[in-house]
Amino acid sequence: MGEPGADASEPPQPRRFSINAALDGFFFVYAGIAAVWLAWLVLSETLSFGWFGIAFFVVFWLVLAYLVLPRLHRILTAIYVPDYFIGRARTSDGLLGDPVNLALDGDEASVHAAMLTAAWTRADDVTAASSWRIITSTITRRSYDEAPVSPLFLFGRQQDFAYQQEVEGNPARRHHVRFWRTPDGWLLPGGRRVDWLAAGTFDRAVGFSLFTLQVTHKIDADIDVERDHIVSTVLGANPDARVVILRDFSTGYHSRNGGGDSVRTDGDLPVLDLSDVREVGEVRDAAIEESDESYESDAAPERVRVIPGVKTA
Amino acid sequence: MNVEKRSAFEPPAVLVERETPPPQMRRPIATSFGAVLVVLRVLAGVVWLVALAVQWDHVLTEDLDIELEPGTDLAAASDVILAVVLVVGAIILLAELALALLVYRGSNWARITVMVFATLSISGAAIDYFSGDAEITLRTTLITLSLDILVLLALSSHNARAYARRPRSRPVVE
Structure with a gap:
């Protein structure tokens, strides 16, 4: 500037x-x-x-x-709190929020096509109407599968869009993942260029935030399960999707998110390449089924590449 | 490609740097809420003025220790003073109402003006309270003080600030 x-x-x-x-x-x-x-x-x-x-x-x-x-x-x-990329999104109060645990390559249309094909639902934007609907659906326990997600910030910007999968029609429990487009020419630590960064976590209940005492979703601590769920559903539903896994991208750590929920991760960063995904395919509802096997052993080997972390003596 | 190294901490100067919010921005809830609060503040002012007019004689005798005898110059003067107070009060409230509208439409100088008056009002109440003269309860001034603080919180928030200072397509005198 x-x-x-x-x-x-x-x-x-x-x-x-x-x-x-x-x-x-x-x-x-x-x-x-x-x-x-x-x-x-x-x-x-x-x-x-x-x-x-x-x-x-x-x-x-x-x-x-x-x-x-x-x-x-x-x-x-x-x-x-440092305002540069440290692998964490920030809440609207500036607190450290959900960890960034997924990266993607491909244009916006490809990302939407891949997520929709994998039976994910795009979340509504936060408006007065959608906020009111989330309150009523929580009280009446009715399903609201396009419920908005709270804003989290990366690069000083709110997420560009978010996808989710409601679990058992209960608005308190859902898979959800937020996407941010990276600034032009921005490189991951380590020097790789990616088009999108994403943070996926699983909302397991509604509770009070530790830091602000607000009513908020509590997330499951094992965020790697959610990360692998996103990757395996996208790979399972989109034959043209590939993934490169950057092993030990961030040091394995445990910490807390913006609501004070603990999180832990092994530090791997999968980079989904969706640039060959062109249009919404047949929606694979089966993709929601949890598979015990990891996508690393499940998917065709030519679609999964692993870049190990380097140990020096 | 512009990849620069950055210092590990944010210098305080960034806090007073110019921000460039996106030009296309929907009106944030904070701005609408702030404008609504200013309108509520005006309504509180109307109630106060009406109460003053109704209890004017009572206020004079009890609070100011002025005895009025009907038909004297003093009584006539008190009516004139009441009329002046009511007119001035009404003008102030109308101006406040106009400010609320301007804040709603995203005017930055109106937002700053409202915040300056809210700050002065809060500071006055705080000085009264902490010097031990005034008690602030629901029955006295808690409502108006809360409105002032809520107005200040809403209009000083990042969203309201960004909305009021968003770049316009046509030049706006600020």
């Missing part, structure tokens, strides 16, 4: 420092502090209203979980 000597026909570069942005920063922090005070005032009201105070306690929780803690996290994570 800010390349000097730009073409004279281009508009002048804006100032790097903006009073407006500084004012915004002040208001952002000031509102956070004021919200803490508001939470305290509401909590002290709780004590003076007897049984009616329970309603005030709910209001206190709403203020704390949806206003105060997100704002405080947003301020603090801007300071301590």
Whole structure:
């Protein structure tokens, strides 16, 4: 940014420092502090209203979980969470979210075709209507298989789209995977070019977030199972799909996601090559069936290539 | 290909850098919510003005210790003062309503103006509260204070900021 000597026909570069942005920063922090005070005032009201105070306690929780803690996290994570690629998506509060555990090659149409053929459902965008529908379907336990997924951020951008598979018609449990297009010319650590990055996790229940106390989905800790489920369903349904596995792409680790759920992974990164997938084929519902065998031994060997991590003496 | 090394930490300067939000942006919930809160704030102001008009004599005698005798100059003056207060209050509330509309339509200066007044109002209440003069409960000023804080939270959020500062196709004087 800010390349000097730009073409004279281009508009002048804006100032790097903006009073407006500084004012915004002040208001952002000031509102956070004021919200803490508001939470305290509401909590002290709780004590003076007897049984009616329970309603005030709910209001206190709403203020704390949806206003105060997100704002405080947003301020603090801007300071301590690195903003470059570290293999993790970030929540809208800036917390470390789901790990990036899948990469893809191919244009957008190919990705959509491959996912739809493998019996995945595209998630709706978050709007007022879809938010209301997710609330009603959760309360009534009705199926909502295009339910939106919460926004997670990579490269400072919300996911471009997301796919999911509802399990047993229960909105609390679902497979889901978010996709981000990588910036032009962006390389994975290690130097490989990929077109898409994705983060797949399995929502196992609805619960409270550890960090913000909000109601959220709890994810299954073993995210490698979900990663392998995505790869095997896509390979199983799309004969033209291939995969290259980068062994030990990230060091095997265990950690927590944005809701405080623990996650662990062996650190392998499968790179699905979907560039030969052209159109939506016959949807293979059978692909949803869990197979005990890993796709690494299941699929035709010429479609799976493994690049091992290198050990040095 | 532009692949640069970056420092391992984010310098504080990035916090005051210009942002370039995407030009095509739907109105975020934070902006709509902020505008609705400003309208609620206006309604609270209307209620306050009506209450003042109804209890004007009571306010004068009890709170300000002014005795009124009907038919005197003092009583006439008090009616004039009440009318002035009501007119000025109404003008302020109308301006606030206009600001709410501008905020809803994504004006940045209106958003900043609303936030400045919310900040002043919150600071005033905080000074009263922490210096021990005023008690803030539901029966006194908790509602208006909450509205102010919620307005500030909503309009200072990243989404509302990005929406108000999105690049426009036509130039807008800010």
